[in-house]
Amino acid sequence: MFLIVKKEQIAQSNYSYWIKAPDIAFAYKAGQFLILRINEKGERIPLTIVDTDLRDGLIRIIFSVVGKSSYNLSMLNEGDTILDVVGPLGMPTHIEQFGHAVIVGGGVGIAPVYPIAKEIKNKGNVLTSILGGRTKELVILRSELKKISEKLIIVTDDGALGEKGLVTDPLNKMIEQGVKIDFVLAVGPLVMMSAVSELTRKYGIKTMVSLNTMMVDGTGMCGCCRCTVDGKTRFACVHGPEFDGHKVDFKEIMQRQKMFYKQEAKFFNQVKEQKNG
Amino acid sequence: MANKRSLRQKMPERPPEERKYDFNEVSKGLTPEQALIEAERCLECKKPKCVAGCPVQVDIPGFIRLIKQKKFTEAADKIKENNFFPAVCGRVCPQENQCEKHCVLAIKEQSVAVGYLERFAADYVRDNIKNDIPAEIKENGIKIAIVGAGPAGLACAGALRLKGYRVTIYEALHKTGGVLTYGIPAFRLPKEIVDNEVAYLQKIGVHIKCNWVIGKIKTIDQLLNKEGFKAVFIASGAGFPSFMEIPGENLNFVYSANEFLTRINLMKAYADYDTPIEVGKRVAVIGGGNTAMDAARAALRLGPDVVYLIYRRSKKEMPARLEEIHHAQAEGIKFIFLTSPVRYESDEHHNVNKVVCLKMKLNEPDESGRRRPVPIKGSEFEIEIDSAVVAIGTHSNPIIPESTPDLPLNKWGYIVADETGKTPKDGVFAGGDIVSGAATVIEAMGAGKTAAESIHKYLTGQK
Numbered sequence: 001m002f003l004i005v006k007k008e009q010i011a012q013s014n015y016s017y018w019i020k021a022p023d024i025a026f027a028y029k030a031g032q033f034l035i036l037r038i039n040e041k042g043e044r045i046p047l048t049i050v051d052t053d054l055r056d057g058l059i060r061i062i063f064s065v066v067g068k069s070s071y072n073l074s075m076l077n078e079g080d081t082i083l084d085v086v087g088p089l090g091m092p093t094h095i096e097q098f099g100h101a102v103i104v105g106g107g108v109g110i111a112p113v114y115p116i117a118k119e120i121k122n123k124g125n126v127l128t129s130i131l132g133g134r135t136k137e138l139v140i141l142r143s144e145l146k147k148i149s150e151k152l153i154i155v156t157d158d159g160a161l162g163e164k165g166l167v168t169d170p171l172n173k174m175i176e177q178g179v180k181i182d183f184v185l186a187v188g189p190l191v192m193m194s195a196v197s198e199l200t201r202k203y204g205i206k207t208m209v210s211l212n213t214m215m216v217d218g219t220g221m222c223g224c225c226r227c228t229v230d231g232k233t234r235f236a237c238v239h240g241p242e243f244d245g246h247k248v249d250f251k252e253i254m255q256r257q258k259m260f261y262k263q264e265a266k267f268f269n270q271v272k273e274q275k276n277g
Numbered sequence: 278m279a280n281k282r283s284l285r286q287k288m289p290e291r292p293p294e295e296r297k298y299d300f301n302e303v304s305k306g307l308t309p310e311q312a313l314i315e316a317e318r319c320l321e322c323k324k325p326k327c328v329a330g331c332p333v334q335v336d337i338p339g340f341i342r343l344i345k346q347k348k349f350t351e352a353a354d355k356i357k358e359n360n361f362f363p364a365v366c367g368r369v370c371p372q373e374n375q376c377e378k379h380c381v382l383a384i385k386e387q388s389v390a391v392g393y394l395e396r397f398a399a400d401y402v403r404d405n406i407k408n409d410i411p412a413e414i415k416e417n418g419i420k421i422a423i424v425g426a427g428p429a430g431l432a433c434a435g436a437l438r439l440k441g442y443r444v445t446i447y448e449a450l451h452k453t454g455g456v457l458t459y460g461i462p463a464f465r466l467p468k469e470i471v472d473n474e475v476a477y478l479q480k481i482g483v484h485i486k487c488n489w490v491i492g493k494i495k496t497i498d499q500l501l502n503k504e505g506f507k508a509v510f511i512a513s514g515a516g517f518p519s520f521m522e523i524p525g526e527n528l529n530f531v532y533s534a535n536e537f538l539t540r541i542n543l544m545k546a547y548a549d550y551d552t553p554i555e556v557g558k559r560v561a562v563i564g565g566g567n568t569a570m571d572a573a574r575a576a577l578r579l580g581p582d583v584v585y586l587i588y589r590r591s592k593k594e595m596p597a598r599l600e601e602i603h604h605a606q607a608e609g610i611k612f613i614f615l616t617s618p619v620r621y622e623s624d625e626h627h628n629v630n631k632v633v634c635l636k637m638k639l640n641e642p643d644e645s646g647r648r649r650p651v652p653i654k655g656s657e658f659e660i661e662i663d664s665a666v667v668a669i670g671t672h673s674n675p676i677i678p679e680s681t682p683d684l685p686l687n688k689w690g691y692i693v694a695d696e697t698g699k700t701p702k703d704g705v706f707a708g709g710d711i712v713s714g715a716a717t718v719i720e721a722m723g724a725g726k727t728a729a730e731s732i733h734k735y736l737t738g739q740k
């Protein structure tokens with residue numbers, strides 16, 4: 001049983017939880033994730049570990065409500081417990097002294113970017129952060145990232161927080177202006193990671209992406225998380241979740257993600273009906 | 278003599294028409310009357326060949342004699358001297374290749390049904406004897422860590438605990454049992470039976486920590502050097518699914534057998550649990566082992582119109598247990614032999630809708646002694662499907678090796694250990710599928726028990 005110590009709604013349908021899990025907190029390295037199961041009948045869902053508090057033995061998750069399990073998770077409160085939490089899982093991000101690193105976070109993908117950005121900063125790199133969201137509200141962790149970034153660029157669909165457009169726009173501009181970029185990390189919706197990778201490929205800029213495939217066990221046992229990287233089948237939970245963006249078959253992952261779409265839609269219709277009725 | 282002896286007792290089973298719609302157990306177990314008749318068939322051989330066929334050398338004539346005397350509890354205890362989980366092994370051991378294969382009666386008539394009797398004794402005790410009081414244990418305070426709560430880990434934990442060690446099992450999943458829990462379906466091995474065995478271990482004081490992936494939350498070296506464990510037994514199994522690496526294998530609704538069975542057995546996707554599973558109207562299962570048979574029969578219970586089982590050799594070469602092949606056929610699984618998939622195709626939503634196959638013929642026997650299948654040119658044909666389950670085997674998981682760089686591996690990535698379970702790394706022992714590659718439940722348990730002896734010797738300085 002894992003206690004929810006602190007709950008915050010940080011944007012519409014985006015939540016931040018601090019959970020008591022000292023052993024996981026101590027073992028954790030940036031880039032790793034956990035899998036949780038709310039109760040006996042719950043699904044196992046993967047979420048990035050966004051932050052830790054070693055003094056109190058806490059870990060932090062940030063998630064958006066997209067389906068049944070994340071909805072059920074969002075209905076829990078401070079003082080409630082989560083039945084199972086397993087982690088840290090996956091390979092930690094490999095961070096070196098790159099020079100100038102640009103991190104690109106989209107929507108709830110900003111959450112996984114944050115711990116890696118901190119680590120990039122700690123290793124003495126110059127950090128530019130490009131954050132994007134549909135609305136201003138959905139650009140989470142703005143103040144946290146502002147503190148550690150040399151430069152922070154925010155883009156939204158409506159332009160409410162600076163630039164209007166997509167995260168690839170400012171990145172493209174920087175490249176065209178001749179800004180030297182040594183490393184790019186992009187996390188967010190698959191279309192975004194795919195677009196960033198296509199852009200940097202042309203300029204040969206090393207680009208890592210963090211894949212959020214479907215998962216069951218998270219330990220390499222089921223193969224549900226498989227994806228094609230460099231023409232080979234890889235398991236996102238053990239070989240990743242980060243991969244070289246220039247080698248990932250994004251199309252395939254996007255297709256696999258729609259697998260249980262029908263069942264999820266059914267659930268949301270039920271929720272709506274309950275609310276109306 | 279021979280014609281006076283009764284015929285081998287038949288296992289009572291639920292009829293296929295009834296059982297193929299649910300996950301309740303198919304075999305019902307011998308009645309006490311049947312068990313007594315069956316036990317009488319045993320000659321209690323002086324040099325019992327059957328025992329030599331059992332990987333853990335259960336005293337077969339010994340326990341059968343006790344059944345003849347109606348001492349069922351004592352019979353179960355006799356089995357447990359060598360095999361901790363008779364209720365499990367009586368159900369899932371490939372007896373026809375082990376104990377029963379070597380029974381002297383197998384030559385002229387039918388072998389004694391050792392497995393049925395083993396199951397009978399174990400079930401009788403579980404159902405009729407309420408308090409199995411834990412044996413008194415003399416504590417020695419020495420801490421041992423076990424990685425993985427499958428049959429190898431559980432057996433090792435039990436043996437060490439009875440010797441007085443303080444045993445902690447670390448299990449990656451949220452539930453114990455390994456393949457017994459996530460792989461073998463409930464219609465073959467009801468989950469209460471596994472839970473019951475685990476509860477017994479907990480009752481005698483074995484600590485179990487679920488949701489702990491060793492290599493991630495703690496490494497083997499940390500267990501030994503920082504957490505005060507004097508030895509570690511690695512029993513992490515061989516659960517890394519293999520794929521054929523053919524086009525279309527990553528299409529939607531193409532599952533690995535492990536994913537498919539885990540969603541069903543561990544996550545109870547067929548009940549009102551939140552994990553989805555969908556098979557559509559036509560399912561193809563690829564493979565010919567126990568896993569393929571379990572996947573096919575589990576798929577059938579999700580209610581499709583048809584389940585195909587596609588195997589590249591013929592029925593004779595199938596590695597699955599005979600009993601399971603019979604069960605699958607009786608339930609209506611359509612076997613397609615001498616056939617191998619070459620690619621999958623899909624509809625516009627990338628959901629699989631076709632498996633394209635080649636017909637095969639059998640050549641001369643290969644190293645494994647089985648005849649090697651070769652494709653017949655121009656024999657390509659299609660089967661329309663809505664889902665596929667790939668059950669072509671597993672290999673070793675990289676998590677522990679990667680986090681323990683000085684642990685030697687063989688060329689297939691399995692951990693190197695001698696016949697006592699000792700690895701070249703000091704204080705580290707290993708056994709079960711992670712050493713042998715995919716094998717059997719009883720072999721894994723045997724390895725766990727042997728390793729317990731070996732760890733005890735290592736720590737007490739005995740030769």
Ligand SMILES: Cc1cc2nc3c(=O)[nH]c(=O)nc-3n(C[C@H](O)[C@H](O)[C@H](O)COP(=O)(O)OP(=O)(O)OC[C@H]3O[C@@H](n4cnc5c(N)ncnc54)[C@H](O)[C@@H]3O)c2cc1C
Pocket residue numbers: 033043045046047048049062063064065066067068069070071108111112211212213214215241257258259260261264
């Ligand atoms: C390594 C890893 C780290 C992750 N980190 C985070 C995180 O920090 N915060 C967070 O909010 N989410 C994260 N995710 C995604 C998260 O696991 C899913 O959002 C969650 O499983 C959804 O569960 P659900 O039952 O609510 O929805 P589901 O039932 O799984 O699906 C709901 C709908 O969302 C779509 N969907 C499902 N999974 C994903 C996905 N991974 N990405 C995009 N769409 C999806 C489905 O097609 C469906 O339409 C991560 C995933 C992985 C693999």
Ligand SMILES: Cc1cc2nc3c(=O)[nH]c(=O)nc-3n(C[C@H](O)[C@H](O)[C@H](O)COP(=O)(O)OP(=O)(O)OC[C@H]3O[C@@H](n4cnc5c(N)ncnc54)[C@H](O)[C@@H]3O)c2cc1C
Pocket residue numbers: 219369370371424425426427428429430447448449450453454455456457460461489490491492512513514515516538567568569571598674676677708709710711715716717718719721
């Ligand atoms: C579907 C199926 C059907 C089968 N049917 C039969 C049958 O009828 N008869 C028979 O004799 N055999 C059968 N087998 C084979 C048999 O189940 C295995 O040989 C046996 O379970 C191996 O036991 P084990 O303890 O070595 O490993 P497993 O049973 O695989 O258990 C290993 C455990 O270790 C855990 N683990 C792995 N990595 C870590 C880690 N890093 N940290 C912590 N825990 C970890 C796993 O989660 C798992 O619980 C079948 C196998 C399958 C897959």
Ligand code: SF4
Pocket residue numbers: 330331332333334335337360366367370372375376377391392395719
């Ligand atoms: S453990 Fe298995 S092989 Fe040994 S006697 Fe029992 S059923 Fe036979």
Ligand code: SF4
Pocket residue numbers: 318319320321322325326327328337338379380381382389391
């Ligand atoms: S070989 Fe057959 S008859 Fe002889 S003891 Fe074993 S089971 Fe009984």
Ligand code: FES
Pocket residue numbers: 214215216217218219220221222223224225226235236237238
């Ligand atoms: S989630 Fe099961 S293998 Fe990756």
